[in-house]
Amino acid sequence: MAAAVLIENLQKSYGNVRAVKDISFAVQSQEIFGLLGPNGSGKTTTLRCLCTLSKPDLGKISVGNVNAIANPKVARQRLGYIAQEVAIDKVLTGRELLRLQAALYHIPRKLIDPRIDQLVQALGLEDYANLKTGTYSGGIRKRLDLAAGLLHQPEVLVLDEPTVGLDIESRQLLWDFLRQLKSAGTSILLTSHYLEEVDALADRLAIIDQGRVIAEGTPSELKDQVGGDRVTLKIREFTPDQEAEQAKDMLSSLPFVDSVLVNNAQGNSLNLIVKSNTRVLTQIEQSLTSLNLPTFSLAQSRPSLDDVYLAATGKTLMDAEIAASSSRDMKKEKKQQMK
Secondary structure: OOOEEEEEEEEEEEEEEEEEEEEEEEOOOOOOEEOOOOOOOOOHHHHHHHHOOOOOEEEEEEEOOEEEEOOOHHHHHEEEEOOOOOOOOOOOOOHHHEEEEEHHOOOOOOHHHHHHHHHHHHHOOOOOOOEEEHHOHHHHHHHHHHHHHHHHOOEEEEEEOOOOOOHHHHHHOOOOOOOOHHHHOOEEEEEEEHHHHHHHHHOOEEEOOOEEEEEEHHHHHHHHOOOOOOEEEEOOOOHHHHHEEEEEEEOOOOEEEEEEEEEEHHEEEEEEEEEEEEEEEEHHHHHHHOOOOOOOOOEOOOOOOOHHHHHHHHOOOHHHHHHHHHHHHHEEEEEHHHH
């Protein structure tokens, strides 16, 4: 059986910017597949190419057994796409907007109202469907957008950062609904930079950094590949480079330490992967004391998806988000100066 979505060696540039350098992955039937990565990593561009909104420079894209590049109209019939930004007409009521969407999908008239009623109930929109969408909160607008993307009953649902800006209640409702869709047979591809979201929802995931897939597997498989426990250490709130390197050399020699990374973006904190040991923290602190180095903070935990990203790139997802945001701000400033 063909994969629900197959992307092979995808590449896409905008001018001199290579948004997607080389991305490959497959979404199997009736699974939730997550794309995890910071803003600017190529997630949205990948989805836009899949949904035939952008044409890739190179690569192959299939939706089931349909070549999405050669047959975009057929591929669209199988896809439901929920973009990161919700775009709805504020003058229409929720029900009117769904009827308009149904007409655009050429859904037979006798099926329109039953499908709308089903989705309104499933997404908890009964109290809002007959109100103008301009009165909706962000969470209700996102639910309506999801309903619009599901009206034609797509085989594959594609969501770009589906819970950005949502409150906890709305996020949990959306998570529960996506699990129900999966159980009913829908394949789901979603992007996120929320670690807990991908960890909670995804059967499998790919971690993307700078337009490339750097890791792929189930959340458990990826965390197990890190090996051992994670220890986060700060010698000082802002540790000098020399002390950080001194501590790294010493800690690397300890028999229970598998790896040590110095995180420059977080004040030269040290991130260790260690073999499980009840005395790990005590032994680390004693070793630092022998070098006359203090301990500002020290914590041990099980590996997370952030540790997978850290091990592959040398930085955390938060570091990558901050770097991407700073880069965007600098580009905007340069454009304003040129004006």
